[in-house]
Amino acid sequence: MAHRLATSVAMASNSRSETTRRQLCLAAETLVAQSGISVATLRAVAIAAGQKNTAAVSYHFGSVEELLRTVVDMRLQDTEADRSRMIRASGPSLDALDAFTAWRCMMRPYFLLHDEQVPHAHIRFMMHMSGAGLLSDPFDARVPRPGAPSIAALLERLHAALGWLPPQLGRARIALAGTMMWNAVALFDKHGFGQEQPSLDLETLLADVEKLVRLVLSAPA
Structure with a gap:
């Protein structure tokens, strides 16, 4: 029972993480599309994605450059x-x-x-x-x-x-x-x-x- 509960919690956490990553990707894509690469700062992307934690991009991607590359991969998959x-x-x-x-x-x-x-x-x-x-x-x-x-x-x-x-x-x-x-x-x-x-x-x-x-x-x- 405890093992099944732990597995369920982990799956829910992974799902939330993937949702957040996609929201950040979409926000970065929109910012760049509208105003260019220079506006896609860590803070600007997090705010545009509705994240209260402005360090969200660093946590999920490490850098803006890696986030932008992930946008390309995401759209290839889409x-x-x-x-x-x-x-x-x-x-x-x-x-x-x-x-x-x-x-x-x-x-x-x-x-x-x-x-x-x-x-x-x-x-x-x-x-x-x-x-x-x-x-x-x-x-x-x-x-x-x-x-x-x-x-x-x-x-x-x-x-x-x-x-x-x-x-x-x-x-x-x-x-x-x-x-x-x-x-x-x-x-x-x-x-x-x-x-x-x-x-x-x-x-x-x-x-x-x-x-x-x-x-x-x-x-x-």
């Missing part, structure tokens, strides 16, 4: 099911995917996230992380990505599908494709396309950018 679903829906096997389809399976799930506190917070968060040099190479299949095995598989397939290009050019095209998508969405969120296009919706924009990405990935060297 989008894993959608990536896997898209891979299954795209063809009989992952090895049969062309470069554009593999790229689309990687990128589209980020636009399906539902628990963001501001529009496309993770997209803007990743742009700030990239600009600050805090991301490992997002196009290297060898980089460990816990809880998201589909990413490595898709990257391997994407690089294989672009194998007819010189490696550096292939990597540059993948980076350009991602930047095009992220920047287009950032402009959309800021109403950066002007009031002369009030009927432009996000799905129309994404579809149009994807047409351009297909050209980028398939254009002759």
Whole structure:
């Protein structure tokens, strides 16, 4: 009886800890998305997450840098099911995917996230992380990505599908494709396309950018 009670208490404690870690991650993601890396201090993140103990970030992550890396891993795990679903829906096997389809399976799930506190917070968060040099190479299949095995598989397939290009050019095209998508969405969120296009919706924009990405990935060297 005592053993079962102790186990139950431990499970409840672990659950509360995971909830707190996620709240801190979401708060950090939102702060960075809205105002950049510099505002995500230990104290600011804790307050934004509703934590009375402003040392919560240090306790759970050790440093702001480790917290921000955990945000990246968290969102990889959050989008894993959608990536896997898209891979299954795209063809009989992952090895049969062309470069554009593999790229689309990687990128589209980020636009399906539902628990963001501001529009496309993770997209803007990743742009700030990239600009600050805090991301490992997002196009290297060898980089460990816990809880998201589909990413490595898709990257391997994407690089294989672009194998007819010189490696550096292939990597540059993948980076350009991602930047095009992220920047287009950032402009959309800021109403950066002007009031002369009030009927432009996000799905129309994404579809149009994807047409351009297909050209980028398939254009002759």
